[in-house]
Amino acid sequence: MTPSRHENELEFDEVSGSVTAVLESAPLRPFAEPVMSFLTALSTTIMKDRDSRRMPDLVSFGYWCRRANLERMAGRYVFDAPVVGRGLAFHIPPTNVPLNFAYSLVCGLLSGNGNILRMSSVDAIEVSKAIALIDSVLAQKEHKTVRDMVCIVKYGHDDEVSSYYSRLANVRIIWGGDATVLHMRSLPTGPRTVDVAFADRTSLALINAAHVNQSAEDELRTDAERFYVDGYTFSQNACSSPRLVVWSGDETSVADAKARFWPAVNAVALKRGEIEPIHSMNRLVELCQTLVATNAITDVHGIQSASARVSISDVTRWQEIASLRFGTFTEATVRDPKEIDRLLDNKVQTLGVMGFGSDELSRIAESAARGGVDRVVPVGTALNFDLVWDGYDLIRTLTRAVSVGTGG
Amino acid sequence: MEQLGTSVTEYLRTDPFGFTTAQKEDQFLGLINRLTTHHAELCTDYSRIIGPLFPAGMEAKSLSEVPFIPVRLFKLLDLASIPVADAVRTMTSSGTTGQQVSRIYLDKETSTAQTRALTQIMGSVLGKSRMPMLVVDSSAVIKDRAMFSARGAGIRGFSMFGKDIEYAFDENMNLRTEEINRFLEKHDGSPVLLFGFTFMVWEHLCEELRRRGQAISIPSGILLHGGGWKRLASLNISNDEFRSAVRDTTGVQKVVNYYGMVEQTGSIFVECDEGYLHSSSYSEVIVRDPVTYKLVANGSEGVIQVVSVLPMSYPGHSILTEDMGIVAGDDDCRCGRPGRYFMISGRIKDAEVRGCSDTFAA
Numbered sequence: 001m002t003p004s005r006h007e008n009e010l011e012f013d014e015v016s017g018s019v020t021a022v023l024e025s026a027p028l029r030p031f032a033e034p035v036m037s038f039l040t041a042l043s044t045t046i047m048k049d050r051d052s053r054r055m056p057d058l059v060s061f062g063y064w065c066r067r068a069n070l071e072r073m074a075g076r077y078v079f080d081a082p083v084v085g086r087g088l089a090f091h092i093p094p095t096n097v098p099l100n101f102a103y104s105l106v107c108g109l110l111s112g113n114g115n116i117l118r119m120s121s122v123d124a125i126e127v128s129k130a131i132a133l134i135d136s137v138l139a140q141k142e143h144k145t146v147r148d149m150v151c152i153v154k155y156g157h158d159d160e161v162s163s164y165y166s167r168l169a170n171v172r173i174i175w176g177g178d179a180t181v182l183h184m185r186s187l188p189t190g191p192r193t194v195d196v197a198f199a200d201r202t203s204l205a206l207i208n209a210a211h212v213n214q215s216a217e218d219e220l221r222t223d224a225e226r227f228y229v230d231g232y233t234f235s236q237n238a239c240s241s242p243r244l245v246v247w248s249g250d251e252t253s254v255a256d257a258k259a260r261f262w263p264a265v266n267a268v269a270l271k272r273g274e275i276e277p278i279h280s281m282n283r284l285v286e287l288c289q290t291l292v293a294t295n296a297i298t299d300v301h302g303i304q305s306a307s308a309r310v311s312i313s314d315v316t317r318w319q320e321i322a323s324l325r326f327g328t329f330t331e332a333t334v335r336d337p338k339e340i341d342r343l344l345d346n347k348v349q350t351l352g353v354m355g356f357g358s359d360e361l362s363r364i365a366e367s368a369a370r371g372g373v374d375r376v377v378p379v380g381t382a383l384n385f386d387l388v389w390d391g392y393d394l395i396r397t398l399t400r401a402v403s404v405g406t407g408g
Numbered sequence: 409m410e411q412l413g414t415s416v417t418e419y420l421r422t423d424p425f426g427f428t429t430a431q432k433e434d435q436f437l438g439l440i441n442r443l444t445t446h447h448a449e450l451c452t453d454y455s456r457i458i459g460p461l462f463p464a465g466m467e468a469k470s471l472s473e474v475p476f477i478p479v480r481l482f483k484l485l486d487l488a489s490i491p492v493a494d495a496v497r498t499m500t501s502s503g504t505t506g507q508q509v510s511r512i513y514l515d516k517e518t519s520t521a522q523t524r525a526l527t528q529i530m531g532s533v534l535g536k537s538r539m540p541m542l543v544v545d546s547s548a549v550i551k552d553r554a555m556f557s558a559r560g561a562g563i564r565g566f567s568m569f570g571k572d573i574e575y576a577f578d579e580n581m582n583l584r585t586e587e588i589n590r591f592l593e594k595h596d597g598s599p600v601l602l603f604g605f606t607f608m609v610w611e612h613l614c615e616e617l618r619r620r621g622q623a624i625s626i627p628s629g630i631l632l633h634g635g636g637w638k639r640l641a642s643l644n645i646s647n648d649e650f651r652s653a654v655r656d657t658t659g660v661q662k663v664v665n666y667y668g669m670v671e672q673t674g675s676i677f678v679e680c681d682e683g684y685l686h687s688s689s690y691s692e693v694i695v696r697d698p699v700t701y702k703l704v705a706n707g708s709e710g711v712i713q714v715v716s717v718l719p720m721s722y723p724g725h726s727i728l729t730e731d732m733g734i735v736a737g738d739d740d741c742r743c744g745r746p747g748r749y750f751m752i753s754g755r756i757k758d759a760e761v762r763g764c765s766d767t768f769a770a
Contacts, residue, residue: 277698277711277756285478292453300460304701
């Protein structure tokens with residue numbers, strides 16, 4: 001780490017890269033080869049690294065930026081006019097999803113921008129490891145172009161520093177929810193600065209009861225594992241983590257499905273052994289606090305298991321208790337999956353779906369999109385990052401489309 | 409309420425170590441169920457919590473079915489079954505500055521019951537006669553009446569069992585060697601009760617004597633200590649090391665640990681000569697799986713639940729602690745006491761909560 005740098009009396013640490021170099025770098029086209037080959041090399045480095053093998057989040061990131069996936073993502077874009085990065089992207093990643101900063105950086109790079117990332121801490125072990133590996137690849141001489149497009153700075157809650165970068169930035173990528181977004185919006189920016197702002201969102205899953213009832217044991221187990229990944233990663237604390245489970249089917253069928261599904265989820269959760277005593281304790285404490293604070297909850301099942309299931313009197317109020325975490329799921333039933341729209345609004349980000357045929361799925365997706373949802377994905381992939389996120393096509397938002405007249 | 413109070417008082421006449429685990433459950437469960445009903449009627453927050461969580465909770469058929477609430481709630485909510493303004497005393501846990509502390513509201517009845525239970529339990533350990541007492545702490549702790557902290561309350565509560573009380577430290581926690589020696593000379597040879605919090609005994613008595621290269625000699629002393637192993641565990645100091653450090657520096661042969669908490673003052677668990685903590689007739693420990701809260705078999709580690717007949721003015725009669733422990737057995741401890749005996753193995757580990765929000769909170 002370089003020592004503290006004082007620029008116009010501002011105090012921050014350059015953890016990686018140089019601000020000056022980034023300010024002088026020229027924007028690239030999306031998916032430009034220098035970026036693609038840097039990310040390919042980064043992916044390989046992460047996957048080969050001895051320490052990173054013990055960090056599943058880092059391995060997922062490394063796998064995500066492998067060449068084949070980059071090519072696949074690039075293949076979705078056809079530009080019929082010249083398109084270039086907006087210039088300087090200023091990122092404000094959240095601190096409590098440790099590797100979010102890395103995904104944010106990749107979006108900035110793939111769209112051809114120079115990047116300044118604000119970290120309030122680089123203490124998390126995955127973060128310091130990721131930065132070390134990024135540095136090691138950037139240091140290679142064939143990645144000189146990309147080296148000048150990346151600078152990671154660390155500073156506390158210093159509005160002067162944030163304002164300085166906000167004025168310079170062509171685009172700001174603000175994570176961290178409503179409070180952070182509104183705070184950053186209160187700071188002056190350049191007149192043409194564009195914000196990509198990720199507000200507080202919440203998510204849900206829709207499960208076809210008939211599918212659960214008909215599935216064989218091994219299929220049930222796979223489904224339970226998929227649900228576990230969505231419902232328990234990051235202690236159910238991510239925007240994409242499902243808080244509400246909506247069962248589709250008639251009363252008997254739903255009751256049967258619950259009786260099969262939840263024991264299977266519990267078995268997976270306990271077998272994985274990732275739930276710590278403090279998670280269960282926090283789950284119980286937050287549940288008790290919520291029971292005192294609201295009269296919405298009518299029943300709670302499963303507090304003596306790895307998943308608590310909550311019933312509420314008026315299921316359209318499910319978002320009022322959506323702050324419950326650590327394996328707490330509100331449950332609702334719909335007879336027809338299309339009825340899901342009455343549970344949705346534009347605070348809902350991701351709808352995970354399980355057990356529907358493709359025709360039904362397109363009807364659900366249409367209904368969900370109208371209801372405000374930005375993502376409809378199979379259960380098990382709710383937390384998988386994509387270049388289209390939270391309703392933004394990040395490549396298109398972080399680039400400038402140039403219209404070229406034919407003179408005709 | 410009066411009836412319940414009378415029944416609790418009546419129950420506290422029983423021998424503190426006179427029941428087998430099964431006999432106690434028989435005697436005790438009715439009172440515990442009455443406490444659950446009592447608190448559900450008088451404490452709205454409690455009723456809103458246990459209603460959905462334990463629908464059949466008021467008629468528990470065994471102790472393990474009794475509703476429990478997490479101990480942290482006493483830091484987050486004002487839980488009382490009396491009007492808070494009517495409390496004769498509000499006890500707080502001794503958190504460090506900036507930490508949230510538990511607030512426990514006591515009425516006369518509960519406070520009296522706590523004293524009675526403690527007297528019964530300690531009487532069985534120390535005998536009936538009062539011993540000269542050396543408090544291994546500073547008198548400044550109890551002088552500050554504004555904050556009735558757990559440390560002050562503990563010293564005050566246990567002072568009932570001593571006479572001619574002397575404090576081992578000055579207000580800056582420095583060892584008062586002269587006063588201690590004068591105290592020991594005065595009571596030369598007669599049994600002396602030493603009382604203090606485990607960490608204070610370790611840091612300011614044993615370690616301080618070692619640093620000074622000094623030792624004192626109280627072979628007829630009994631050291632009663634409690635307050636938790638959290639800080640000693642962080643220094644990797646075991647109960648055995650603690651005991652031998654006490655013996656080496658003070659000559660005290662009998663070292664008795666107790667397990668208790670401000671949320672259940674009075675019904676403490678006392679260590680026997682075999683090194684196990686024992687449930688008295690007035691309370692019970694239950695060990696649960698720390699993730700699923702299902703009961704675990706004796707011998708397995710889990711999170712500790714404590715059930716006590718004493719709390720009448722606040723809903724603390726059945727609490728899930730954040731301590732981990734192991735029930736060693738029932739009724740067959742080699743010390744001869746019937747009932748349940750157990751060990752505390754530590755606290756549940758705190759963990760970082762991750763998620764999308766709060767960039768600026770970090």
